Amino acid sequence: MRAVNPTVASVPAGDAVPERQAVIDLSAITHNVGRLRSIVAPAKLMAVVKADAYGHGMIPVARTAVAAGAEWLGTAHVSEALRLREAGIDVPVLAWLHTPSTDFAAAVAQGIDLGCSGWELAHIAATAREQEHPARIHLKIDTGLGRNGCSLADWDALVADAIAYQDEGLLRVVGVFSHFAVADEPHRPETDEQIQRFREAVAVAEDAGADLEVRHIANTPAVLSRPDSHFDMVRAGLGLYGLSPFEDQTSAQLGLIPAMTLQTRVALCKDVPAGQGVSYGLNHVTTEPTTLGLIPLGYADGIPRVATGGPVRVNGVTYPVVGRIAMDQMVIDLGPDARAGFGDAQVPGSALGATAVLFGNGADGGPVVEQWADAAGTINYEVVTRISQRVPRSYVGGPDTTLAGGA
Numbered sequence: 164m165r166a167v168n169p170t171v172a173s174v175p176a177g178d179a180v181p182e183r184q185a186v187i188d189l190s191a192i193t194h195n196v197g198r199l200r201s202i203v204a205p206a207k208l209m210a211v212v213k214a215d216a217y218g219h220g221m222i223p224v225a226r227t228a229v230a231a232g233a234e235w236l237g238t239a240h241v242s243e244a245l246r247l248r249e250a251g252i253d254v255p256v257l258a259w260l261h262t263p264s265t266d267f268a269a270a271v272a273q274g275i276d277l278g279c280s281g282w283e284l285a286h287i288a289a290t291a292r293e294q295e296h297p298a299r300i301h302l303k304i305d306t307g308l309g310r311n312g313c314s315l316a317d318w319d320a321l322v323a324d325a326i327a328y329q330d331e332g333l334l335r336v337v338g339v340f341s342h343f344a345v346a347d348e349p350h351r352p353e354t355d356e357q358i359q360r361f362r363e364a365v366a367v368a369e370d371a372g373a374d375l376e377v378r379h380i381a382n383t384p385a386v387l388s389r390p391d392s393h394f395d396m397v398r399a400g401l402g403l404y405g406l407s408p409f410e411d412q413t414s415a416q417l418g419l420i421p422a423m424t425l426q427t428r429v430a431l432c433k434d435v436p437a438g439q440g441v442s443y444g445l446n447h448v449t450t451e452p453t454t455l456g457l458i459p460l461g462y463a464d465g466i467p468r469v470a471t472g473g474p475v476r477v478n479g480v481t482y483p484v485v486g487r488i489a490m491d492q493m494v495i496d497l498g499p500d501a502r503a504g505f506g507d508a509q510v511p512g513s514a515l516g517a518t519a520v521l522f523g524n525g526a527d528g529g530p531v532v533e534q535w536a537d538a539a540g541t542i543n544y545e546v547v548t549r550i551s552q553r554v555p556r557s558y559v560g561g562p563d564t565t566l567a568g569g570a
């Protein structure tokens with residue numbers, strides 16, 4: 164007859180704690196907005212909240228950023244901007260990435276400013292004509308990124324067409340903007356060239372009759388490293404979330420506080436002998452008797468499958484993930500001493516049920532998202548943005564922490 168596992172009855176229940184969660188510290192967002200504004204003043208701050216606020220939850224982040232003094236919000240898609248309006252957020256919003264399927268009519272009706280790189284101009288003007296309501300547009304110049312934006316060769320023509328529509332009363336050219344290619348590498352000369360081309364493009368628009376409210380080109384790296392790029396407004400995403408765009412500078416060194424903590428609870432603690440293969444492929448094999456800890460997060464939760472070696476903090480100790488990361492779970496090796504008094508007092512000798520932190524604000528020496536980015540061969544932007552909707556967001560540090568579920 165098998166003995167009943169004596170620890171089962173004493174596993175801490177913790178009903179109120181979600182099994183896995185991304186905890187978003189809205190007070191960190193507030194702090195970061197203040198930090199960025201102090202750097203760019205008197206230029207305005209557009210808080211970029213595209214892609215569900217880089218995975219942090221668009222509506223709670225947008226509300227917090229606006230309350231903290233961000234004058235503008237920015238999204239890639241009109242559909243994202245419309246969700247801000249549906250939530251009752253009425254500050255200026257710019258959306259800049261469109262297709263012929265984009266709902267320009269809703270955008271104009273809801274007072275969304277539209278970025279315009281070329282073909283959109285005629286669509287936007289036609290919409291404005293139908294609605295008898297002038298659109299607000301920001302003309303985008305490609306100063307070197309080679310992505311969205313009007314090429315230098317076509318700029319004069321785009322400006323002329325836009326001003327013609329403006330003279331008809333169909334739209335107002337309220338902004339000219341561009342985007343940097345290498346601002347995260349501040350020594351590179353291409354940023355100087357982009358700024359120079361931007362100045363020239365702005366001059367063309369103003370000479371043609373544009374009465375610009377805002378000239379804007381700076382993203383987070385340029386906010387932090389190129390004061391000469393701030394113009395009337397900056398568009399900051401990453402810094403808002405407290406993350407560093409630079410290889411060689413931490414959030415703390417930049418005066419920023421990471422807002423997202425990704426955590427769960429240890430799902431299983433198991434003693435294994437030497438020679439135990441771990442996870443698919445059995446790529447990791449234990450070299451001595453040890454205790455494995457099962458972490459119930461995997462690539463379906465947005466943890467990159469390639470990120471073996473990424474850090475998980477349990478009871479104040481950081482362990483690297485061993486073996487392959489699977490869809491739902493990953494494994495850490497808690498070590499040969501783990502059974503000897505390790506862990507929660509309620510579960511003697513076991514870390515079962517203990518909080519497992521994959522990354523957080525780093526203040527306690529705990530793991531940070533950049534370690535996961537390194538393990539995955541990517542950047543911090545991608546790791547936070549891809550934390551999937553299977554992971555509930557919860558909010559702390561806000562004026563109203565009942566904002567949860569704003570994904």
Ligand SMILES: *Cc1c(COP(=O)(O)O)cnc(C)c1O
Pocket residue numbers: 211213239259342381382383384398399400401402408
């Ligand atoms: C995403 C984005 C930003 C924000 O960039 P960060 O580096 O996150 O500050 C700014 N402008 C445009 C056009 C973007 O697409």
